[in-house]
Amino acid sequence: MPVSQHIFREYDVRGVVGDDLRPDVAEQVGRAFGSQLREDGRGAEPTVALGRDNRLSSEDLAQAFASGLRAAGAHVRDVGLVPTPALYFAVHHLECDAGIQVTGSHNPPEYNGFKMLTAHAPFYGPAIRGLWKRIETKRFATGQGSYQSRPILADYIADVVGRFKLERPVSVVIDCGNGAGSLAAVQLLEGIGARVDALYCESDGRFPNHHPDPTVDANLSELIARVRSTGAELGVAFDGDADRIGAVDENGEIVRGDYLLLVYALDALRSRPGEQIIFDVKCSQVLEDAIRDAGGVPIMWKTGHSLIKEKMRESGARVAGEMSGHMFFGDDYYGYDDGLYSACRLVDVVARSGGPLSKLLEGVPRLAATPEIRVECSDAKKFEIVAAAVEHFKRHHPVNDIDGARVKFEDGWALIRASNTQPIVVLRFEATSEPRLAAIRDEVYNWLRVQGLEI
Ligand SMILES: [Zn+2]
Numbered sequence: 001m002p003v004s005q006h007i008f009r010e011y012d013v014r015g016v017v018g019d020d021l022r023p024d025v026a027e028q029v030g031r032a033f034g035s036q037l038r039e040d041g042r043g044a045e046p047t048v049a050l051g052r053d054n055r056l057s058s059e060d061l062a063q064a065f066a067s068g069l070r071a072a073g074a075h076v077r078d079v080g081l082v083p084t085p086a087l088y089f090a091v092h093h094l095e096c097d098a099g100i101q102v103t104g105s106h107n108p109p110e111y112n113g114f115k116m117l118t119a120h121a122p123f124y125g126p127a128i129r130g131l132w133k134r135i136e137t138k139r140f141a142t143g144q145g146s147y148q149s150r151p152i153l154a155d156y157i158a159d160v161v162g163r164f165k166l167e168r169p170v171s172v173v174i175d176c177g178n179g180a181g182s183l184a185a186v187q188l189l190e191g192i193g194a195r196v197d198a199l200y201c202e203s204d205g206r207f208p209n210h211h212p213d214p215t216v217d218a219n220l221s222e223l224i225a226r227v228r229s230t231g232a233e234l235g236v237a238f239d240g241d242a243d244r245i246g247a248v249d250e251n252g253e254i255v256r257g258d259y260l261l262l263v264y265a266l267d268a269l270r271s272r273p274g275e276q277i278i279f280d281v282k283c284s285q286v287l288e289d290a291i292r293d294a295g296g297v298p299i300m301w302k303t304g305h306s307l308i309k310e311k312m313r314e315s316g317a318r319v320a321g322e323m324s325g326h327m328f329f330g331d332d333y334y335g336y337d338d339g340l341y342s343a344c345r346l347v348d349v350v351a352r353s354g355g356p357l358s359k360l361l362e363g364v365p366r367l368a369a370t371p372e373i374r375v376e377c378s379d380a381k382k383f384e385i386v387a388a389a390v391e392h393f394k395r396h397h398p399v400n401d402i403d404g405a406r407v408k409f410e411d412g413w414a415l416i417r418a419s420n421t422q423p424i425v426v427l428r429f430e431a432t433s434e435p436r437l438a439a440i441r442d443e444v445y446n447w448l449r450v451q452g453l454e455i
Contacts, residue, residue, distance in 0.1 A: 008132040010420040011124050011306055014113030017057040021112055023064035030068025032131040035141040037098050047075045051087035052102040053180040053241050055205040057112050062102045073143015079152035083180040083242035085338030086156040106213035106239040109206050122306035157184055161191035164344050166351040171195040173235040175223040177212030178204040181242030188340055194347050213239050214246025224252035233356040238339045244325035245339040250356035258283035261321030262290055263360045267349045268319050269294045278311055278320035281403045282428050286365055302403035305337050368437040369430040377425045382418035385451050389416040411436050414444045
């Protein structure tokens with residue numbers, strides 16, 4: 001059966017299991033990835049760490065991917081069932097040339113996919129599309145690869161636990177949504193000295209309780225209820241493969257990705273004034289202002305975890321984060337997005353500050369803001385609309401066009417951005433008051449309607 005082109009996306013390969021994502025597809029993607037690594041000069045015989053999440057389809061796909069890698073002459077180090085950050089850790093720890101995690105991340109159980117990286121760079125965009133071209137033209141390397149089972153979870157847990165020693169036992173509720181975070185979260189947080197109340201931390205790739213995606217508020221309702229009923233100092237949640245974190249304070253109020261990044265940023269700036277902090281274009285103006293007020297250098301950058309990692313390398317920034325809950329630390333850690341490490345670090349900040357979580361954001365203004373608004377728009381048209389928005393709005397307003405149009409109004413801002421992964425235009429608005437928020441939103445909506453968008 002042919003391999004569908006559309007599963008080769010901006011940041012990963014992703015499809016519906018049994019439909020466009022099958023073991024024969026995994027085998028070919030593995031062979032293409034191994035061939036690419038050899039061509040890129042990552043050793044005539046590259047070693048590749050291979051991990052998988054807890055979805056029911058992951059093991060078969062991982063085995064097929066491994067045989068593709070071997071056929072291309074790569075040496076596979078199978079690190080087993082792990083959260084995605086433990087696979088990233090394995091690439092460092094085992095000194096592999098590359099890594100691949102079989103994971104559907106936060107998507108429903110019928111999905112699965114492949115996240116790939118090389119030891120020194122993210123693997124995304126044209127590199128992923130190149131795998132499809134390679135499969136189409138059958139440009140495969142051949143060789144004598146090998147396979148070795150090399151469990152990594154214990155090493156990963158020891159590494160993260162070794163980085164923290166809580167000054168006092170903070171009480172925290174954690175919700176893994178039965179995702180791959182279940183394999184390490186309780187051990188990690190108890191290991192650093194937290195008092196852990198675990199919710200859905202039994203690994204079950206069918207996700208029987210709620211969907212493992214903390215950016216959707218409904219998925220946090222049980223965590224919020226538990227924090228309120230137990231008097232915990234905070235609650236944290238992870239997405240299905242635990243590369244993202246969500247958090248709620250002791251009152252059960254959701255702390256969104258931008259405000260959460262601010263907690264980490266303010267903490268880092270206390271010991272290292274002048275630090276650069278990277279955040280994506282969806283984040284609050286409050287974050288940028290507060291970083292500057294605290295003596296830091298705010299850097300607004302494109303949305304996408306691979307793009308943020310690349311910007312960190314280029315700028316030398318050591319702390320970064322996204323609205324979506326991907327957080328990156330290169331100061332006391334490896335620089336990749338790890339929701340579990342992020343949770344330990346958050347609990348550590350709360351312990352040192354005397355807690356609870358809301359205290360860390362005391363005095364930080366809360367503006368009126370919308371969540372992300374997603375409007376359907378064809379892939380062909382979405383970039384045209386964004387380009388037109390930049391032209392139109394810059395006549396009267398400052399516009400940052402690094403990723404879409406982020407239009408600055410006197411008392412707020414609007415974001416009009418083309419999604420990299422879906423036929424969607426993403427909008428977000430923030431302003432100093434609800435009436436101004438409505439006015440800015442209406443102005444942008446009216447303009448978008450004139451462009452033919454249905455909102
Ligand atoms: Zn994820």
